[in-house]
Amino acid sequence: MKTGRKSGGAVSLATIAEAANVSISTVSRIVNGQTHRASAQTAERVRQAIEELGYQPNQIGRALKQGKTRVVAMLTANLNNPVMSTIASATEAALRDIGYVMTLCDTHDREDLQDEYLQAMRAQAVQGYILVTNIRSPGLAEIVARKEPVVFACRRNPYKPGAFVGIDNLQAGAAAADYLWSHGCREPAVVFPANGSAVTEERVAGFCARMSALGVPASRITKAAAPGNFHLEVGYAAARTLPDGAPWPKGMLCVSDQIAYGVYRCARERNLRIPEDCLIVSIDGSELNSWIAPWLKSIQVPYRDFGLPIVEQLQTIWNGGEPGEVILPFSVD
Amino acid sequence: MKTGRKSGGAVSLATIAEAANVSISTVSRIVNGQTHRASAQTAERVRQAIEELGYQPNQIGRALKQGKTRVVAMLTANLNNPVMSTIASATEAALRDIGYVMTLCDTHDREDLQDEYLQAMRAQAVQGYILVTNIRSPGLAEIVARKEPVVFACRRNPYKPGAFVGIDNLQAGAAAADYLWSHGCREPAVVFPANGSAVTEERVAGFCARMSALGVPASRITKAAAPGNFHLEVGYAAARTLPDGAPWPKGMLCVSDQIAYGVYRCARERNLRIPEDCLIVSIDGSELNSWIAPWLKSIQVPYRDFGLPIVEQLQTIWNGGEPGEVILPFSVD
DNA sequence: CTGAAAGCGCTTACAG
DNA sequence: CTGAAAGCGCTTACAG
Numbered sequence A, B: 001m002k003t004g005r006k007s008g009g010a011v012s013l014a015t016i017a018e019a020a021n022v023s024i025s026t027v028s029r030i031v032n033g034q035t036h037r038a039s040a041q042t043a044e045r046v047r048q049a050i051e052e053l054g055y056q057p058n059q060i061g062r063a064l065k066q067g068k069t070r071v072v073a074m075l076t077a078n079l080n081n082p083v084m085s086t087i088a089s090a091t092e093a094a095l096r097d098i099g100y101v102m103t104l105c106d107t108h109d110r111e112d113l114q115d116e117y118l119q120a121m122r123a124q125a126v127q128g129y130i131l132v133t134n135i136r137s138p139g140l141a142e143i144v145a146r147k148e149p150v151v152f153a154c155r156r157n158p159y160k161p162g163a164f165v166g167i168d169n170l171q172a173g174a175a176a177a178d179y180l181w182s183h184g185c186r187e188p189a190v191v192f193p194a195n196g197s198a199v200t201e202e203r204v205a206g207f208c209a210r211m212s213a214l215g216v217p218a219s220r221i222t223k224a225a226a227p228g229n230f231h232l233e234v235g236y237a238a239a240r241t242l243p244d245g246a247p248w249p250k251g252m253l254c255v256s257d258q259i260a261y262g263v264y265r266c267a268r269e270r271n272l273r274i275p276e277d278c279l280i281v282s283i284d285g286s287e288l289n290s291w292i293a294p295w296l297k298s299i300q301v302p303y304r305d306f307g308l309p310i311v312e313q314l315q316t317i318w319n320g321g322e323p324g325e326v327i328l329p330f331s332v333d
Numbered sequence C, D: 001c002t003g004a005a006a007g008c009g010c011t012t013a014c015a016g
Helices: A013-020 A024-031 A040-053 A059-066 A082-097 A111-123 A138-145 A169-182 A198-213 A231-239 A257-269 A307-318 B013-020 B024-031 B040-053 B059-066 B082-097 B111-123 B138-145 B169-182 B198-213 B231-239 B257-269 B303-318
Strands: A071-076 A101-106 A128-132 A150-153 A164-167 A189-193 A222-226 A251-254 A279-284 A297-300 A325-328 B071-076 B101-106 B128-132 B150-153 B164-167 B189-193 B222-226 B251-254 B279-284 B297-300 B325-328
Touching: A013 A024, A013 A040, A024 A040, A059 B059, A071 A082, A071 A111, A082 A101, A082 A128, A082 A307, A082 B101, A101 A111, A101 B082, A101 B101, A111 A138, A128 A307, A150 A307, A164 A169, A164 A307, A169 A198, A169 A251, A169 A279, A169 A297, A189 A198, A189 A231, A189 A257, A198 A251, A222 A231, A231 A257, A251 A257, A257 A279, A307 A325, B013 B024, B013 B040, B024 B040, B071 B082, B071 B111, B082 B101, B082 B128, B082 B303, B101 B111, B111 B138, B128 B303, B150 B303, B164 B169, B164 B303, B169 B198, B169 B251, B169 B279, B169 B297, B189 B198, B189 B231, B189 B257, B198 B251, B222 B231, B231 B257, B251 B257, B257 B279, B303 B325
Parallel strands: A071 A101, A071 A128, A128 A150, A150 A164, A164 A325, A189 A222, A189 A251, A251 A279, A279 A297, B071 B101, B071 B128, B128 B150, B150 B164, B164 B325, B189 B222, B189 B251, B251 B279, B279 B297
Antiparallel strands: none
16 A cells, blocks of 8 residues: 655645545545545545545645636725725625635725736736725726626726725715714814815715705815825825914814824814814724724724625626625714 | 637637747747747747737646745734734735735634634645734644744744744833833833733833833832733723822833723823823834824834845745844834 | 546646 | 647546
8 A cells, every 4th residue: 555645745636535545536526525426435534534644625726627716806005094904804804704815905006006916916816806995097997897806895996887885975974064063063174185086075075065055155164185195194284284373163074084183183283172172073983093082073984894795796796796886874973 | 810719718828829820838938038939030929919819827827837826825913903004015015026925814813713814825825924923823833843934023933933023022121111211210110911922021021121220120110911912902901900099100111002002091081191190102103103192102113124024034935045033123213 | 436537727848 | 949748736527
């Protein structure tokens, strides 16, 4: 009886087959749970060999044959933003539950990096793409045109309607307006990125529309904006456009938590007390706020709950279905 | 002349070979840059076909043949911790620069999840593992025993010496002691996880040793600890063990930024002013501090610089070398 | 119940 | 300079 194992070689189906004195086909079937297609004896012998030799199926071989890698790529604009890392870890857990692995790429909001990763992931033959806060890019356009399975989170597919998980940003902006209004604020400000995405634009629009409905015309809303991709710096720079010396508006919407943090820094530099001098509302609801940003009122977006619907959308696409939009509820308190 | 492409099939080497009327071998060589091994004409014809048909090499086929996937797995305890996400994004960039892809897994500091991911990554035939803040687990012990390429960051390999990237935690603790001492603190406190890792233990030990050398005996150092994995909550719970009503120590080392945030919450609840009532020093130096935690003095660990040495260690291992420890400098201001 | 064979996409001696 | 062939580890009709 041979040792059943080439020295140095990894443990493969062939190793097990030899050890258990059966064909590769038989081992394969048993490994894949088609245990009833073999005699109890054979199955047992194979199981023993697997146990003894510590066999684990090589997914590369499997992937090549089946054309399915069980790998999904997530591209995100900035891992250091808690919004992204929360979505990432939630999605990863949901994928793991269905036996998939997630590869995570940080595009730094750069078109060239987004395309580079898209291409690298394609070369890895991933089975799907998840774009969290995408930007337009030739590579993305191509992926969409090729009808690859792709789900968008936070920001919609910029090229055509399709799978999306997010919140109603207009409503979130409106909720911020309600909150400030109910706290007596009649001349609010709104802080946002000058060259912002649809997301921030909608939040601003929803805010202004609701304020208007409440009797506060757009002319009485101070707009503070600044260019840039990184919201911390955008918030800071935007706040600095408010006249120094003059009092700030009594209430303010910052379109993201990070923007609010940036504004806070500026407020500190100007010796303003938050929230006494200016009530700041933002949208995101990062977990960290309750620990170190108690001065911030942040509308909670359930990013942790994005994972499941994202994966469900992916499955819908894989099954040939037509994915739609999943709009999750935010909460104000 | 045929169309050169099976309908529905993906573009493979064979597609290109047929289109350019050469053998698969030839296309393969050209794709891999062995362009001098073909005539200029042939090379040109192949290049054209590749261009026209949009061919991209399938890494799965390549991986199966070569036994190299160009994928590396990173396992991290908690993606939501900025420390981890910073290391992750830095490492990913460094890997990308050498043509590798990184898969990121969040173990939530759980032994079972760590092992599950280790196994999944092995099945994906990754070429190496990077463990950021590992914990002991049977699967990890096995990986180490099998001598798989593995690099540890922050926490050392618990099973034997080897590749490691981190800082000198004893010295960092000592630096914190110096800082508090130089600010007049003679009866400090130290806050840490009760069942902490070697990292936090060393920081505490370094702190106490230096304090002792400065003439502050261990008996005059208040120890506040609490169990748990999540430092925010650990810090909060530990701070609550300090007697309410009584004044806090004038200075305090929190072994991580997150611990400090937890302590801060408790301080707020007790109407203490930070840093006026208690000067808090921590170790990590997260970027966010300057924005929303100006009250915190944090010793900076250059997590962003971990990426390169981590990748270099991996390369050393791949090349059969003996990796050592890379100890990076922290900075106090 | 079981096995031989083809083939997924690629690389790599080897032969010409 | 170029191609035929073997083989990486797996799955899957197909035949017995």
